[in-house]
Amino acid sequence: MAKKRSVFDIDFTPDQPEPEASERFPAGNPAPDPAPQPPSQQPTRRGPMASAITETADAARGRAEAEAAIRAENDALAHEHVRLKKLGLITDLVATDAVRCSKLVRDRSKARDPELEELKISIQEIGLSNPIRVEQDGQGGYELIQGFRRLSAFRELHEQTGDPRYARIPAAMVPRGEPVRELYRKMVDENLVRKDISFGEMAQLALSYAKETGIKPHDAVSELYASALKQKRSYIRSFTRVLERAKGRIRYPEAMPRALGLELFKIIDADPILGDDLIAMLDRAPERDAEAEIAVLKDFVHRAPKIVKPRPKSVSKTMLRLPQPEGEARIAASDGRVELRLARDFSALDRARLQRAFEAFFEALDGE
Known part of the structure; x- marks a missing residue:
């Protein structure tokens, strides 16, 4: 005897609106595009070689930017170095035996400086607070511009003590090629403040x-x-x-x-x-x-x-006023000087005529 099958009526009408197709797709899988894109708009997938090329280009670009920044910084430092050197603010320790004193004639006597011993004691106790000034000669040596006494003190201290600290002296670098007039002025202006010169x-x-x-x-x-x-x-x-x-x-x-x-x-x-x-x-x-x-x-x-000292000149003056066709002539006479003021251009007169006039003037002064 056959078994009777049960049938149920199931209502599949949803209480909510039917979801879109993308929402009905199983979780974890991308929903298909509603409309396929053309090949030119579809995302391309790069291979390993393309990725490596891109990374290399990015790295090269980064290196170029870093090198440009370093060059700019170096240029700025070089310009600053030149500026400071022109001002004589670049200082270094130079060997005292590398400094020559032949370019400029010194304004110091060749005789022994009686105050050099005091300077040496000061250098030993507190050091040298004011560097000498030198000019590079292009051959590894230097020409002294300022600081003859300081250089002499260092040389004597090194000779007397053997201390290597006095074998080199702080020196400010003067730019090469500076006119000799400027070099002399720098040396002289520094020494003008000294009382002993x-x-x-x-x-x-x-x-x-x-x-x-x-x-x-x-x-x-x-x-x-x-x-x-x-x-x-x-x-x-x-x-x-x-x-x-x-x-x-x-x-x-x-x-x-x-x-x-x-x-x-x-x-x-x-x-x-x-x-x-x-x-x-x-x-x-x-x-x-x-x-x-x-x-x-x-x-x-x-x-x-x-x-015999000349007698002092008189400071008194004689003033005269004479009427003339051009106006009033004002004459001031003093010791060694006669001054005539008149609204007339005397430079327009003939030289010979002007000379005759002055000759007549002196004859009239000297006559009785």
């Missing part, structure tokens, strides 16, 4: 500078000592004139006191021929030292004729 030393340097540059000693003083006070430049010119007239016979200009140098200038300026007498007196003492030379100079001042 004499007018004789400054005058001797002015003469050496004038010879090297081909200018007059008077102009050499103006250039070298432009930052000095006017009165000081006047003293230096007086000493320069004395040394120039003595024709190198004065061996110890640094020992000459200011008052003695000015007296010598007054005598030679009033009568330049007396300079020959000064030379003769110096030549009669060939073995003289500084003290003996000063004695000779003082003897010359004592023997020289006394200079």
Whole structure:
């Protein structure tokens, strides 16, 4: 006997709206695109070679950017180095025996500096606070620009103590090729603040500078000592004139006191021929030292004729007013000077006519 099968009525109508196809797809599998994309828009899948090429290109680009940044930084550092070097702010330790003192004539006497021992003691106790200034000569050596006493102190300390610390000295690098005028000015301006440098030393340097540059000693003083006070430049010119007239016979200009140098200038300026007498007196003492030379100079001042000072000029004036066709002529007469003011162009007059007028003027003054 056959078994009867049970049948059930099942309602498949959902209570909610039917989900989209993408929502009905099983979890874990991507839903298919509702509309297939053309091949040009479909995502491409790169192979291992393409990935390696891309990574290599990215790495090369990164290296190029890093190298460009390094070059820019190096350029900036180089420009800063040049700027600091021009200012003399690049300092290094240089061997003292590599520094020469031949490019510039020193404004220091060749005689022993009595204050050098004090400088050496100061260097030993607290070191050197102010570097010397040198110029590289292009052959591994240096030319001294400033710091002759400091260099001398280091050399003597190394010779006396053998301490290797004094075999090298701090030095600021001056750029090569700087005009000799600027180098002299740097040396002189530093030394102007010293109290121990004499007018004789400054005058001797002015003469050496004038010879090297081909200018007059008077102009050499103006250039070298432009930052000095006017009165000081006047003293230096007086000493320069004395040394120039003595024709190198004065061996110890640094020992000459200011008052003695000015007296010598007054005598030679009033009568330049007396300079020959000064030379003769110096030549009669060939073995003289500084003290003996000063004695000779003082003897010359004592023997020289006394200079009669000119009487002071009168400061009074005589004022005249004369009517002329062009207007009123104003005349001011004083000691050694006559001044005429009139609204007329005297330069337009014929030279010969102007000369005749002045001749008549002097004849009228001198006549009775």
